[in-house]
Amino acid sequence: MKTVYTAADPIMAGFIEGVLQNAGIQAHAMQAGLYGAAGEIPPNECWARVVVVHENQAEQARAVIKEYLEAEADPQAKAWKCPRCGEQIEGQFTQCWSCGYER
Ligand SMILES: [Zn+2]
Numbered sequence: 001m002k003t004v005y006t007a008a009d010p011i012m013a014g015f016i017e018g019v020l021q022n023a024g025i026q027a028h029a030m031q032a033g034l035y036g037a038a039g040e041i042p043p044n045e046c047w048a049r050v051v052v053v054h055e056n057q058a059e060q061a062r063a064v065i066k067e068y069l070e071a072e073a074d075p076q077a078k079a080w081k082c083p084r085c086g087e088q089i090e091g092q093f094t095q096c097w098s099c100g101y102e103r
Pocket of ligand 1: 082083084085086087096097098099100101
């Protein structure tokens with residue numbers, strides 16, 4: 001298995017899982033944070049992740065995810081969600097105020 005996507009928001013990971021499965025890629029969203037209380041482990045370990053079952057589909061999966069996220073990020077859209085940290089950002093901003101991610 002290979003991780004192709006990480007999200008601070010487990011719901012987002014669930015979306016991505018569905019998108020990949022619709023594209024015919026065997027993918028599973030894995031919820032992290034099961035290993036002890038938050039704060040005891042690095043933030044990355046708390047993130048949900050999406051893995052593909054077949055490593056040779058990882059590249060295809062990443063392309064599908066990118067396409068999906070770009071479609072979501074309509075420049076004129078009202079609010080958008082930072083795919084890196086999961087913050088809700090107002091439509092007029094192109095950069096996440098929280099983590100600096102550029103959509
Ligand atoms: Zn962010």
